[in-house]
Amino acid sequence: MLFRKKKSKTIALYPENVGDTLRHIAFIMDGNGRWAKSRSLPREMGHKKGAAVFEKITLHCFSRGIHAVTVYAFSTENWSRPQNEVDAIMALLSEYLDYAEKKFKDYDARLVILGDKSRLSPELRAKAERIEEISRDRRHVLNIALNYGARDEIVFACNSLIAEGKTTVTKEDISSRLYTAASGDPDLVVRTGGDFRISNFLLWQSAYAEFYFTKTLWPDLTETEVDAAIADFFGRHRRFGGL
Ligand code: IPE
Ligand code: IPE
Numbered sequence: 001m002l003f004r005k006k007k008s009k010t011i012a013l014y015p016e017n018v019g020d021t022l023r024h025i026a027f028i029m030d031g032n033g034r035w036a037k038s039r040s041l042p043r044e045m046g047h048k049k050g051a052a053v054f055e056k057i058t059l060h061c062f063s064r065g066i067h068a069v070t071v072y073a074f075s076t077e078n079w080s081r082p083q084n085e086v087d088a089i090m091a092l093l094s095e096y097l098d099y100a101e102k103k104f105k106d107y108d109a110r111l112v113i114l115g116d117k118s119r120l121s122p123e124l125r126a127k128a129e130r131i132e133e134i135s136r137d138r139r140h141v142l143n144i145a146l147n148y149g150a151r152d153e154i155v156f157a158c159n160s161l162i163a164e165g166k167t168t169v170t171k172e173d174i175s176s177r178l179y180t181a182a183s184g185d186p187d188l189v190v191r192t193g194g195d196f197r198i199s200n201f202l203l204w205q206s207a208y209a210e211f212y213f214t215k216t217l218w219p220d221l222t223e224t225e226v227d228a229a230i231a232d233f234f235g236r237h238r239r240f241g242g243l
């Protein structure tokens, strides 16, 4: 069955069971600071609004039948921001984890943190690990990339394999030691905020992902635009190097 969105400029078609083909969607949530600046608000307010949008968009993706959602929340490079901004982002993430602990059961959703948790505060780390543990057998996956860098992730995977005694490795070995081992590669990567770059996100996993770039700032992203991105994905011809 196909949906036809009559009012959009291009007629968008996508199957009812989106999750059969689009199993994993990843978001580079960019533009919080510019959203705040354009309203003469402190950058922290952009992150606050961004956190609310992230909650809404994730649930929307699950309701569409998408199995795994990944959000890029904080990169290994984002520590170079002013301390008050870093503290505000960490406080919002901690609040989000409280919400996830209460609500994720209703959505049959599992939490996975992608990234090196050792640099997080002991409280945030303990909370994240507790929720990861209690949610581990659930159907959907929400990956939050937090202190995440794709190059660090690949180095971590290789070092894990060396520590296990491997002297040569396969692509499958590396994939299985990445932080995303539970959810696999993204089918679609969406970047908000108008920049056309990957910013050290899922370098290995997005080898054959489809990309959707939008100028919309993350706090302005709506479910309707996510549906447009999904429709766009279903209009693509993924060849994986074939014909
Ligand atoms: C994305 O928004 C959130 C994080 C990187 C933590 P930004 O804070 O990068 O917002 P802009 O790009 O400055 O507008
Ligand atoms: C990418 O956004 C990281 C996150 C969304 C968490 P940045 O704002 O850090 O990326 P650059 O600096 O524009 O590449």
Ligand code: MG
Binding pocket: 030, 031, 032, 193
């Ligand atoms: Mg940015």
